[in-house]
Amino acid sequence: METKTKDFKYVYDKPEALVDKVTHYCPGCGHGIVHKLLAEVIDELGVREKAIIVAPVGCSVLIYDYMNFDGCEASHGRAPAVATGLKRVNPDSIVVAYQGDGDLLAIGTGEAIHAANRGENITTIFINNAIYGMTGGQMAPTTMEKQITATTPYGRDPMDVGFPIRGCELLNTLERPVFIERCSIYDFKNTLKTKKAIKKGIKNQIEGRGYSFIEVLSTCPTNWGMKPQEAANWVKDTMVPYYPLGNFRDN
Amino acid sequence: MHEEIIVAGFGGQGVIMAGKLLCVAAMNENKYVSHIPSYGAEMRGGTANCSVVISDKEISSPTVPKPSIAIVMNAPSLAKFEPRVKPGGLLIYNSSLIDQKPKRTDITTVGIKANDISEAEGSLRAANMAAIGKLQALKPEIASLDSVIKALDVVISARNRKHNDTNIKVLKKANS
Amino acid sequence: MNEKILMKGNEALGEAAIIAGCRFYFGYPITPQNEVPAYMSRRLPQEGGTFLQAESELAAINMVYGASAAGARVMTSSSSPGISLKQEGLSYIAGAELPCVVVNIMRGGPGLGNIAGSQGDYFQSTRGGGNGDYRQLVLTPATVQEMADLTVLAFDLADEYRIAVLILGDGYLGQISEALVLPKPTGKVFEKPWALTGAKGRKPNKVASLRLVPETSLEELNLVLDEKYKKISAKECRSESYLTEDADYLLVAYGTSSRICREAVNELREEGIKAGLFRLITAWPFPAEALRIASAKAKKILTVEMSLGQMIEDVKLSVKDPERVDFYGRSGGMLPETDEIKRRIKAYGN
Known part of the structure; x- marks a missing residue:
């Protein structure tokens, strides 16, 4: 960090890996936070150009x-x-697959499991906010029991549509992943832990160690019908008990 | 010369390979060749066959709905292909395994004890060679015996090439 | 004389891909094209390349998408039902303008159908089986030699136009063995400044088809694609006219059915009947101008397909006096018969 004047210096700056642009995300949405964590990690590890x-x-x-x-x-x-495909062609690239809960655990379950099982040397960041945001708040594979969504107006009934799927636990049955951790961004302390996990995931890739999976329990205040702080509390009080935080594997 | 050939038998009798042997031998004599095997689920334990065309001229259709030559190595293949042989055509049948005689009188039918000849040379698996040896004797214009023998090194996988001495013996025996 | 080898169609296109510089193959087994992945799994590691058996056709085409985005020459192959599964990926590939080669060794359909050769995917290939306004180049080989030669061409066309090139064969072409002289590499080199190789010393590259604002950008993309498709239509039509100049009766076909037609033409000519054959080598772009010329004098035009009538629509759209166009097709893995073609042509004479 360059010294600006004799008396002041930068102690904090926008990461180079992040474009200076207003996002389209709603207030209180977790995506912006995780984007920034990823950009910081990319900068800190000096891999932006790869x-x-x-x-x-x-x-x-x-x-x-x-x-x-x-x-x-x-x-x-x-x-x-x-x-x-990207990684196999250019093994020196740092490839991050960023996926939501519908993407990773519904329509793309097969691809997610098999990439992990092959031990592809990539990093997956899995944003679990228990709902489909973009399409207007429908049930996700990770929607909580009894949670009201646009397609579960009477609450999610596990006897009808199954229980919420736990991604980390599912992938933890496979041999080849080297790093599996569930984190959250509901408060500052956990946000820092999330950054640490993402950093570990990218480091593993730089070192050619194999597949890393970081699940982030995130917020969707708009579709949950909550204020940002209520949404953060809901993650802590409702999601965390079902989706326990912590490291599942660190080989 | 233009021959449209069917080689048919049980899966495992080497009929696909026999067809390829003819193709490579004729190709190396600068003839045009094509070979289409029956494939997929058809091959699992049932009958197998291949359609082979060998010609002095460029081959238009590689399919063989009405063969000028049929080599049938078992009874189901005789039943299937005897009626399809072109009038005036040639039918070679494996009389080691086929008891009944072909019924057609408008084609040439030749029985060969392919399994017996193969066994006499010490192998149970060279019956296909006996049939090809016989065909070469009857239709030498397809390819010379020398070309057929040379083609063995191309068509037979490296793993099985050790059996080529036996294959050559059976080819020659049936050819004489 | 160049050295001839006896090779199966499916293997010939695999070797030709390697000759063309393809070092990445992603695919999923399906009959009757299983020799392609088997061949690539054996040969690519010998050439320092990557063969990966994907968990599905969906995964395979998206691995192709990723590998192409990274700048590689890449191929996948499948047969009809598997190609259906790849349609979503092909639409994204068209939108993101990624070059790749996709082989369809067609089998009988609809549904699981059967494993015999068929030409039932002409519509899917030439109209675009995925969503949106797009086209893909479609090459239709008829011999093992062409399976190899057109594969080499396909990689150059794909890179030149940043487009998916489909090699549309059928089960018979995949399984047939014929004499082959291996093609030579063309040596053409295509720069790929758009490839995702890391934003070192340049602005970040983005490979995407998403254009959320309709008034400004999606139509713009579609118009850019349309310009490209027009250029391809003008430059890349390929066909073969066989004894068409004086033909009273013109057969129109491609792939395996064109070979049966050629035999019928030869036999009809021996009987003094002036028959000719117009054979597609590209199904899209459709060689309409060449067909107009080849069919100029024909009293009747018989379209022959291993389907119940798909290419015939393009034939009718291309020729003058389309009421001359007639149809003979077999489907479900059955082949058109030389004798039946001859019978129909002779019947026109009466």
């Missing part, structure tokens, strides 16, 4: 417009396959 972000279909479909490095669209659920 990084490729693979965008999902969902609210973060435009993530490549916010990242100041190469970006690639993927069709809904296929980010792990696109990331596989």
Whole structure:
């Protein structure tokens, strides 16, 4: 950081890996936070010029417009396959597949499991906010029991549509992933832990260690019908008991 | 010369390979060749066959709805292909495994004890060679015996090339 | 004389892809094209390339998308039902303008159908089976030699136009073995400044089809694509006219059915009947101008397909006096018969 004047210096700056642009995300949405954490990690590890972000279909479909490095669209659920193709051609690239809960655990479950099972040397960031944001608040595979959504107006009934799927636990049955951790951004302390996990995931990739999976319990105040702070509390009080935070694997 | 050939038998009798052997031998004599195997689920335990065209001229259609030559290695293949042989055509049948005689009188029918000849040379698996040896004797214009023998090194996988001495013996025996 | 080898169609296109510099293959097994992934799984590691058996056709085409976005020459292959599954990916590939080669060794349909050769995917290939306004180049080989030669061409066309090139074969072409002289690499080099290779010393590259604001950008993209498609239509039509100059009766076909037609033409000519064959080598762009010329004098035009009538629509749109156009097709894995073609042509004479 360059010294601005004799008396003042930068102690905080926008990451170079982040474009200076107003996002389209709602107030209190977790995507912006995670985007910034990723950009900070990319800067800190000095890999901006090698990084490729693979965008999902969902609210973060435009993530490549916010990242100041190469970006690639993927069709809904296929980010792990696109990331596989990118990484296999240029193994020196740093490839991050950024996926939502519908993308990763509904329409793209097959791709997610098989990329993890092959131990592709990529990093997956999985945003779990228990709802489909972009399409207007429908049930996600991770929607909580009894949670009201646009397509579960009487609350999610596990006897009808199954229980919410736990992504980390599912992938933890596979041999090849090297890092699996569930984090959250509901408060500052956990946000820092999330950054640490993302950093570990990218580091693993730089070192050629294999597949890393970071699940982030995130917020969707708009579709949950809550204020930002209520949404953060709901993550802590409702989601965390079902989706326990912590590291599942760190090989 | 233009021959449209069917080679048919049980899966495992080497009929696909016999067809390829003819193709490589004729190709190396600068003839035009094509080979289409029956494939997929058809191959699992049932009958197998291939359609082979060998010609002095460029081959238009590689399909063989009415063969000028049929080599049938088992009874189901005889039943299937005897009626399809072109009038005036040639039918070679494996009389080691086929008891009944072909019924057609408007074609040439030749029985060969392919399994017996193969066994006599110490192998149970070279019956296809006996049929090809016989065909070469009857239709030498397709390819010379020398070309057929040379083609063995191309068509037979490296793993099975050790059996080529036996294959050559059976080819020659049936050819004489 | 160049050295001839006996090779299966499916393997010939695999080797030709390697000759063309393809080092990445992603695919999923399906009959009758299984020799392609088997061949690539054996050969690509020998060439320092990557073969990956994907978990599905969806994954395979999206791996192709990723590899192409990274700047590589990449191929996938499948047969009809598997190609249906790839349609979403092909639409995204068209929108993101990514070059790739996709092989369809067609089998009988609809649904699971059967595993015999068919030409039932002409509409899907030439009209665009995925969503949106797009086209893809479609090459239709008829021999093992062409399976190889057109594969080499396909990679150059894909890179030149940043487009998916489909090699539309059928089960018979995949399974047939014929003499082959291996093609030579063309040596053409295509710069790919758009590829995702890391934003080092340049602005970030984005590979995407999403254009959310309709008034400004999606139509713009569609118009850019349309310009490209017009250029391809003007420059890349390919066909073969066989004995068409004096033909009273013109057969129109492609792939395996064109070979059966050629035999019928030869036999009809021996009987003194002036028959000719117009054979597609590109199905899109459709060689309409060449067909207009080849069909100028024909009293009747018989379209022959291994389907119940798909290409015939393009034939009718292309020729003068389309009431001359007649149809003979077999479907479900059955082949048109030489004798039936001859019978129909002779019947026109009466």
